[in-house]
Amino acid sequence: MEKYSSAITLSDMEVFVFPELMYSLVLANIMSPIIWQWRQLETFRKLGNKSYQRKLMRLRQYIMDEYEFNLDLETWGLTKQDTELQRFAKFISPEDVAKSNALFGYSGDKYYFDVDIRRHFGLDKYGTDVIPYWKTETVEAMDAFRYKDHYGKSAGECVSLSTLYAAAAYIIANVPIEDIYLLLTPLHSQNFIDVGNGLITNNRRIVTKSMWFNGTAISTKAQRALKNEQITIVTNNTGHIHCFYDDATINKDAYEKLSNRMGKYLTADFDLVTFCNFLRANSKYQKYFQFCREHRGQHKFVKAETLFHYEHGSNFRVADETYDKLLGEVADEDFSRCKYVDRMCCEQLRSFVEYERIDIYSDQGGKAFRDYLSAMLPDIDEFMAEFMDFMRTAPKLPLTEKTYRSVEPIKLDAKMSRDQVVEYLQSMRDKNITADLAFYAYRDMERCNWQPFVKAALQRNPISIESANGMSSKDVCKWLGGMVNESIYDGKRLAQPDEVANFNRADGIEKALTLANIIMSRGDSVELKIEVDRHDVVLRAGGEDFRFVSSKGLETNMEIAPSGKIKLET
Secondary structure, eight states: OHHHHHHHHOBHHHHHHOTHHHHHHHHHHHHOHHHHHHTTSHHHHTOTTOOHHHHHHHHHHHHHHHEEEOOOTTSSOEEEHHHHHHHTTTTSOHHHHHHHOGGGTOOTTTTSSSSOHHHHTTGGGSOTTEEEOOBOOOHHHHHHGGGSTTOOSEEEOHHHHHHHHHHHHHHTSOOOGGGEEEEEETTEEEEEEOSTTOEEEETTEEEEHHHHTSOOHHHHHHHHHHHHSBOOEEEETTEEEESSOSEEOSOHHHHHHHHHHHHHHTBOOOOHHHHHHHHHHOGGGGGGEEEEEEETTEEEEEEHHHHHHHHHTSSOOTTSTTHHHHHHHSOGGGOBSSOOTTSEEHHHHHHHHHHHTOOTTSHHHHHHHHHHHHTTOTTHHHHHHHHHHHHBOOOBOOOSOSEEOOOOOOOOOTTOOHHHHHHHHHHTTTTOHHHHHHHHHTTBTTTSOHHHHHHHHHHSOHHHHHHTTTOOHHHHHHHHHTSBSOOSSOTTBOOOHHHHHHHTBOOHHHHHHHHHHHHHHTTOOOOEEEEEEEEEEEEEETTEEEEEEEEEEEEEEEEEOTTOOEEEEO
16 A cells, blocks of 8 residues: 555655555556657657657757756645655665765765755755655646646656656657666666667756766756766666665566667777866866877977967867867967977877787776876876776675566557557556556556545645645635636546645645545544545535536545544445
8 A cells, every 4th residue: 555655645755665666657647648648749740760868858948948957845845754754664774864865964975066965955944854755747747736836837847857758768769668767866766778879867957878978067967967876776678777775676687788779888998088078077187188289390399278268269179180170270479399308299199009009998908098198197096086987887786695586577669559558557467566557656546546636635735735735625625616627537547635725726625635635634533535536526624615627537535544544335
């Protein structure tokens, strides 16, 4: 019950404890009609037989245009550390939670942002026990931010964006489902898409291998999680692996393939472009290097920091295919006709590596590279440490020494229609728990037990309660009645009370559950009854009847005792 109700609210802590939930949201988004409708947009209809990378880059532009990154602590309300630790104590120890969850004291191998983590996320204004819920949004909830005050477009936090990207990569870019991996760290969520040289989705962006090593500030930020954080969960269509659990359901061969492919993506080959990217990212070493230009049979030399200064205001870059154009912008007085004797020539370094066939990753090659530079660099050990850290990232993946439990994988063909996907996932529910949980994340109340949904509605929706502070039950009913009588979810799917309060619209069933949540929170010893008869919804509470209208066509009756015990008749 705890796992299935968690599939409704999908908080950061719930996904951490129940790793199946992450991929269940991906499948819920794949079932959603919203992303399938994107296929009709002109920007995607033109893609045709373009490469995966072209399709994904078009997708990136669309997501950057349409979605904001949102990390507002107040969106989904606050809870307490003790409350969450007690709730999950039988699943995972508080000590293990603290080792790998940012909300419970984790700070990483290096401090992620070099600041106090509670201050960075705005938690310092609350007591030390208070933490945000940080619920992961479905695509419907992400799109509903358009209705929320002070938001002009869709929005979501990093886990929401990663699951959106995973679903859209399959639906829009036709990426094989088995080539999409989701990676969760204590402070971030991103995807590795195994096409071409590999791609990483990072919040709203996509990072290619060349972007990863380009030395820009944006790329440095994109690297933070994989460089500094333990990867807590890896999941794909075959299952998951968790850094703290002994059992894993991910296919071992698929996991080893991911490790190998990510290793190649995160390792750069030495060439002039990559070395210059290192100097761009580590400007303190520029004073030890220079560049050489041959012009009309004469050699001219320019200091590295001077050339990078020109790059700042130019569309051209050092050492790439636009290098000659950048050199053409350099004023003649910034060139020297004599080589600087106290600086290494970058072109000379490249020639040395190529001529000697230096493998900088081997012990012998690394030593030769180090010795060659040591005459020019006063602290060669520090330089080599920073250079090799730039050239190769070793992701802290969960260890492979697990007990692998075989689970029938999710197999979605790129040629499937949405209806075929839903039908297939329905057929998999008794074979694969993630497929079953997906229908709860999808909020399909015609195909799911109501108990987890109602439990989540009455226990983990503080925003609706706060929104009704000072209102009587009749006032709350009037407030709900004034909302747009329309759910953010289509068909026989339902929103939770906090989605109702945040987006100011709801179907009658959703309004009744929101009012029930508010009444229950006030501690009155009153039994609640909710009767749903297709279009008519009645909430009976302490002798008062509150009536709403539904367009969902659902039927159910439920009794909610003052203790919170739920009795359903469906």
